[in-house]
Amino acid sequence: MALVRDPAFWKRFSAAMHLDEEAKTETGPKKPTIWTDHWIEAQRQKRRRTFICGILIFLIVAIIVAAIVVVILWLKSKNWLKPETEAVPMDLKRRERAARFASLLPDYHAPFSAIDRAIINKPIQDLVYEVQNDSLAPLDVLRTYGKVAVKAHEKTNCVTELLLPEAESWAQSEVNLKGPLAGVPISLKDSVQIKGFDITLGYTKFACKPYKEDGPMAKLLKDAGAVPYAKTALPVTLLSFESANALWGHCLNPHVPEYSPGGSTGGEGALLALGGRIGIGSDVAGSVRVPAAWSGIYSLRCSTGRWPKVGVNTSMAGQEGVASVFSPMARTLNDLTYFTKAIVGMKPWNYDHTVHPISWREDEESEAQNKKLRIGLMSNDGVVPPTPAIARAVSTTVAALTAAGHTVSEITPPAAADTFTGLSLASQLLNSDGCVTFNSHLHSFEPSDPGADQLTRICNLPRPLRYLYYLWVRYIRRDEKWATLIRGFGPKSAAELWKLTAQREAFRATWHSWWDAETQQYDFILCPVNATPALPHKAMHDAVSSCGYTFLWNLLDYTAGVLPVSHVDAKKDALSGPYKKVLKQLGASNAVAYGAWKHYDAAKMAGLPTAVQVVGRRWQEEKVLGYMAAVEEALEQYQDPVTGEGGKYPLIELD
Numbered sequence: 001m002a003l004v005r006d007p008a009f010w011k012r013f014s015a016a017m018h019l020d021e022e023a024k025t026e027t028g029p030k031k032p033t034i035w036t037d038h039w040i041e042a043q044r045q046k047r048r049r050t051f052i053c054g055i056l057i058f059l060i061v062a063i064i065v066a067a068i069v070v071v072i073l074w075l076k077s078k079n080w081l082k083p084e085t086e087a088v089p090m091d092l093k094r095r096e097r098a099a100r101f102a103s104l105l106p107d108y109h110a111p112f113s114a115i116d117r118a119i120i121n122k123p124i125q126d127l128v129y130e131v132q133n134d135s136l137a138p139l140d141v142l143r144t145y146g147k148v149a150v151k152a153h154e155k156t157n158c159v160t161e162l163l164l165p166e167a168e169s170w171a172q173s174e175v176n177l178k179g180p181l182a183g184v185p186i187s188l189k190d191s192v193q194i195k196g197f198d199i200t201l202g203y204t205k206f207a208c209k210p211y212k213e214d215g216p217m218a219k220l221l222k223d224a225g226a227v228p229y230a231k232t233a234l235p236v237t238l239l240s241f242e243s244a245n246a247l248w249g250h251c252l253n254p255h256v257p258e259y260s261p262g263g264s265t266g267g268e269g270a271l272l273a274l275g276g277r278i279g280i281g282s283d284v285a286g287s288v289r290v291p292a293a294w295s296g297i298y299s300l301r302c303s304t305g306r307w308p309k310v311g312v313n314t315s316m317a318g319q320e321g322v323a324s325v326f327s328p329m330a331r332t333l334n335d336l337t338y339f340t341k342a343i344v345g346m347k348p349w350n351y352d353h354t355v356h357p358i359s360w361r362e363d364e365e366s367e368a369q370n371k372k373l374r375i376g377l378m379s380n381d382g383v384v385p386p387t388p389a390i391a392r393a394v395s396t397t398v399a400a401l402t403a404a405g406h407t408v409s410e411i412t413p414p415a416a417a418d419t420f421t422g423l424s425l426a427s428q429l430l431n432s433d434g435c436v437t438f439n440s441h442l443h444s445f446e447p448s449d450p451g452a453d454q455l456t457r458i459c460n461l462p463r464p465l466r467y468l469y470y471l472w473v474r475y476i477r478r479d480e481k482w483a484t485l486i487r488g489f490g491p492k493s494a495a496e497l498w499k500l501t502a503q504r505e506a507f508r509a510t511w512h513s514w515w516d517a518e519t520q521q522y523d524f525i526l527c528p529v530n531a532t533p534a535l536p537h538k539a540m541h542d543a544v545s546s547c548g549y550t551f552l553w554n555l556l557d558y559t560a561g562v563l564p565v566s567h568v569d570a571k572k573d574a575l576s577g578p579y580k581k582v583l584k585q586l587g588a589s590n591a592v593a594y595g596a597w598k599h600y601d602a603a604k605m606a607g608l609p610t611a612v613q614v615v616g617r618r619w620q621e622e623k624v625l626g627y628m629a630a631v632e633e634a635l636e637q638y639q640d641p642v643t644g645e646g647g648k649y650p651l652i653e654l655d
Contacts, residue, residue, distance in 0.1 A: 069462065090246050090446075093160075093200065093207050097248075100162045101150060108146045108164070112654055119144045120275050120654065124184045125338050127277075128225070131183035138171040138183035142227055145185035145276065149230045151655065152274035156252040158267040160190045161197045161231035171227045179225030180342035186226040187272070187279040189265050190234050191312050192326075194218050199313045202236035202245030203441045206313075215311020216351045217280070217326070224346050232267025232279070237438040237452040238315045239430075241290045241530070241547070242540045243267055246447050250537055254295055254652060255567075255607050259534040262291030265329065269295030272331045275654050278339045282312065284324040284430065286530070286550025289613060292329060292562040294534035296609030296652070298336045299329040300625065301553065301560045303618045307343065308352035315438040321429025321501065322554050331651065333563060333632055337365070337625045344621075361622045368523070368626025375401060376411040376522035381419040381548040383481055384531040384593040385586045387600045389573035393565040393610035394528055396645040397631060400638035401526075406630070411525065417510040420481060423548045424488050425507060426555040429500050434459040434491030451544030458489045466490060473591075482591035485545060504555065511556055515617060524627045525615040533568050533608040535599050542595035553615055559624045560615045563632055564649045567609055572643075573602040609649075 112120070119127070119141055130136040146164050153159040167185070177183060191199055193215030200206045218228060236245035243251040243266025251266045253259040254273040261270040265281030269291030272279055281288040283301045292299035302325055309326045316324075328343070330336035341360050349355040379394055380386065386394065398408050413419055435456040442448060448456070461469065466486065474483035492500065514520055528549050535543055553560045575582055579597040583589055614631060616624040638646035 116144045124335050128182045141183050142171050148275040152271045156270040158270035159230045160248050163229050167229045175222045176225050182225035184226050185229045187230040189281045190231045193311045205441050217311035220351045234264045235449045237449045238264045240449040240451050240540050253534050262294035265291045268329050272297045279329045282324050282326050285547050288327045289562045293529035293611035296564045298333050299562050302327045303557050303559050305356040308348040310352040365622040365626040368623040369629045373406040373523045375408045376525045378527040383548050384546050384596050385588050386528045387532050389568040390528045397612045400634040404634040414510045414514040417507045422552045422555050426551045428488045432492040432497050451540030479590050527613050529611050529613045531596050539599045545592045546596035559620045561624045561628045564609045564611045568605040570603045570606040
C-alpha cells in the first residue's frame with residue numbers, strides 16, 4: 001500500500017505508459033527503453049548463469065559417478081564387494097599339509113637308497129612286470145615315490161594334498177594288481193576327485209570339504225592298478241601359465257626357482273621333472289603342454305572324448321566354447337606312451353559317458369614312428385615371435401629331422417583362419433561370461449592370478465569405456481592386435497555366443513580343408529610350445545595373452561604333444577638389442593609380444609628347458625606319440641658339427 005501512495009512510483013508508471021502509447025502510434029520498429037534493456041540483459045545473464053551452473057553440476061555429477069564406477073570396479077576386481085561367508089584361514093591348509101609331511105614314517109625322509117634309484121629309473125612297463133611277478137612289492141614302490149614327493153616338494157612346493165598314508169592302504173587292498181598299471185604310483189592335478197580329500201582348485205571357498213568317494217577318474221586309475229600318492233599345485237582360476245594361489249603358495253620351477261614351472265598343471269611338471277613317473281593334468285589353452293615345456297618333461301594334449309574328464313572339478317563349469325581336456329604327463333616319452341595306451345585299453349567309456357569308444361590303434365603308432373615323414377613347420381604364430389632360445393630349439397629339431405631323412409617345410413596357415421584370428425576367437429569363447437564364473441569363487445580379500453586380474457579389469461569396463469580404450473590402442477598406439485583382443489573381451493549374450501560358436505565351427509572346417517589339400521599332406525606340424533622359456537613369477541600380468549602356440553590347437557581340438565630339446569644358454573640365446581627394438585625388426589610391435597618378451601633374459605634363464613610341440617589332427621593320439629618318438633630319435637642321433645647342438649635331452653639327476 002505504501003508503494004501505491006508513493007508519487008515517484010506513479011510518475012515512473014505514467015512515463016512508461018506514455019512511452020507505450022507513443023510506441024503504438026509509431027510506424028516502424030519499436031524503440032527499446034532503458035528499462036526494457038536492463039530487464040532483457042538481466043534475463044540473458046540469468047540464463048547464462050543457469051546454463052553454466054547446469055554444465056558444472058553435470059560435470060560434477062559425471063565425475064562423481066565415474067569415480068564411483070571406478071572404485072566399484074576396483075573393489076570388485078579385488079573381491080571386496082562380495083558378501084562375506086565363512087572363509088578358511090589362508091594358512092590352514094598349509095599347516096595341515098606340513099603336519100602330514102611331518103607325520104610320515106622316517107623312511108619317507110631318508111636319502112635315496114640304491115634300491116630307490118633302481119626303482120625310479122625303471123620304465124613303468126618294467127615296474128608293472130616286476131610287481132605282477134612278485135619281484136617288487138607295491139608298498140616298496142610307493143614308498144620310493146613317496147620319497148620323491150617329499151624331496152620335490154621341499155624344493156618346489158609342488159604338492160597340495162599328500163595322499164599318504166592312505167595310499168599305503170590303497171596299494172594293499174583297493175588297487176587291481178592285475179591291471180596294466182599295477183603298483184605304479186601316480187600324481188594328480190589338484191582338481192581330481194579322491195575320497196577323503198578336498199578339491200580346492202586353489203580357492204579357500206573349497207577348502208576343508210573332503211569328498212566321500214572317488215570320482216570316475218580315480219576309480220579307473222585304481223582299477224588299472226595305479227596308486228594315487230599326491231595331488232599337485234595349480235593356479236587359482238586355472239587360467240594361467242603360473243601355479244600359485246593364496247591357499248598353497250607359489251610352485252617353483254625345478255631348474256631355476258625364480259621362474260614358474262608352468263600352468264595350470266605346474267605342480268605336475270615340477271614333480272615329474274624331479275623324479276615322479278606319471279601324472280594327469282588338464283588343458284584348456286596349454287595347461288599340460290606349457291608345464292611340460294617349462295619343466296622339461298613330456299605331455300600329450302588329447303582330443304576331446306579320447307580321455308576321461310568326469311570326476312574332476314574346474315573353475316568354469318559349463319564352459320564348452322573351448323573344452324578343457326584331461327591328459328597324461330610323464331617323465332619320459334616311453335612312459336607317456338605306455339600310460340596313454342593303458343588308460344585307453346581300460347575302456348574309459350565304461351567309466352565316463354563323454355569318452356568315445358575308440359580302442360588303441362597299435363598299427364598307427366608303429367607306422368608313424370617308422371616312416372619318412374613330411375612335416376609342416378610353423379615357426380612363428382604371427383603374434384609373438386619365438387625368443388632366441390626357443391628359435392634355437394626349433395631350428396635344432398628341424399636340422400635333426402632333416403638329417404634323419406625327413407622333409408620339413410614352412411607352412412602358410414589358411415588366410416581365413418590364421419593363427420591370430422584363432423587366438424581372438426578362442427579368447428572370446430573361453431571368457432564369454434566376462435570372467436564372472438572363475439571370480440565368483442573368490443572370497444573377499446582373496447587375491448586372484450595376475451593374468452586373470454588383467455583380463456577381469458578389461459572385461460569389467462563398461463562397454464563405452466572399453467570401446468574408447470580400444471580406439472586409443474588401435475588408432476593412437478597403432479596396435480591392431482592388442483586392440484582387437486580388447487574389443488573382443490567382455491560378457492556375451494546368448495546370441496553372441498551362438499555366433500562365436502558358429503565361427504569356431506567354420507574355423508575348424510577351414511583348417512580341415514586346408515590340411516586335406518594335396519599340397520598340405522603333412523604328417524604333423526612342428527612348432528614352439530610358447531614364445532619364451534619359463535617366465536618369472538607374476539609375469540602373467542604382462543604375458544597372459546601370449547598363448548597362441550598352444551591355444552590354437554585347443555580351438556581346433558587337435559592332438560598335440562610336447563618333448564624337451566635343450567636348455568637356455570646365456571651366450572647363444574642372448575638378445576641382439578633391447579627387446580622392443582628386436583620385435584620391431586621382426587614386425588611384431590604389439591602389446592602381446594611386448595608382454596612376453598619384456599621378461600626374456602637369457603643370462604637369468606640359463607638352464608631352463610626348451611621344447612617343441614608336435615601337432616596331429618583330431619583323435620590321432622597314437623600317431624602323435626609315434627611322431628614324437630621319431631623326433632626324439634632324430635634329436636638323439638643328431639649333433640651339429642659346428643655348434644654341437646643335438647643329442648639326448650638330460651633329465652634332472654636325483655640328489
